[in-house]
Amino acid sequence: MARWEPDTFNRLRVAARELFVEQGYEKTTVAEIAARAGLTERTFFRHFNDKREVLFSGSKELQEMFLTGLRSAPASASPMEAMAAALDAIAPFFSNEQRAFSRERHAIISAHEDLKERELTKLASLADAIAAGLGERDVKAPTAGLTAQLGVGVFHVAFQQWVSDKNKKSLQTLLHEFLDEIKGLVAG
């Protein structure tokens, strides 16, 4: 794996995302990404195995943000309150500037079975990590798993809405709306 060169890594990632939005993922080559970042292809391959890897390079940070959000909730918070705090913690990551890339990424992933599988695997790992994070808060196993499934389910539906063409709401607004809707659904 790459030595710790966050600046190089980020330059490549920003360049790749810009090109994916400007000309589409399929048309973009590793050579173009490297050129845009002012780096060599060899440097690209020190950080990423291939172009696809760029699409998934945010999932580790996303998971970290989720866990930091869980830890930031007061000790008195219920599992769902901690989950809501975690969803609040990740929302700023999905800014309006991020939306164009997220939309392109979503379209690409939806069109490729192998990428869909990889995305599902990442979401499942996220749910496992959240369940473990709730475990650190002394939430017992099936409750932690259930809360994690609920949180990832809300995130999944809100995210799909957020990247749809018609939507103009922020991810945070959608997350709040869906958390509220779940209360109504389950109570009603």
Added chain:
Amino acid sequence: MARWEPDTFNRLRVAARELFVEQGYEKTTVAEIAARAGLTERTFFRHFNDKREVLFSGSKELQEMFLTGLRSAPASASPMEAMAAALDAIAPFFSNEQRAFSRERHAIISAHEDLKERELTKLASLADAIAAGLGERDVKAPTAGLTAQLGVGVFHVAFQQWVSDKNKKSLQTLLHEFLDEIKGLVAG
């Protein structure tokens, strides 16, 4: 694909499941499965691409049972009530006799990344099918998606509990317990 020979298909499946439980999935060969069923290997390969396919041969029926359960709910049922009816409809599929096979299957899938991905893909398709089934009941898109995520989440956690060594409860009991717990979680 195979011609419609449900009896042959089921004989092969029953034989495979018995052998997986008796001697483990890894040790079982296609030749043994065919011999146990009193059929040829060629017949096996008319129904399944490989041994792995047997592990996933129930997912279409499971999805059908979910959808039948949704349709069986009265028109006045709320989305969650319809979801609960669907969970009730699938529970008998996971009988105590089925548990030994489900447990072996779960252990095998957990140990292989590619099988895990396939299982996650099946669960995601199930959630999509349930959301579409709720759509037939005039439930609007984000609500249908949210209810489907909730239902599949409850199923996922209940199933993991059901196949764990310590558990002695039926899947139906676990599904009811977790549906109740979700109410407490979301309200509390």
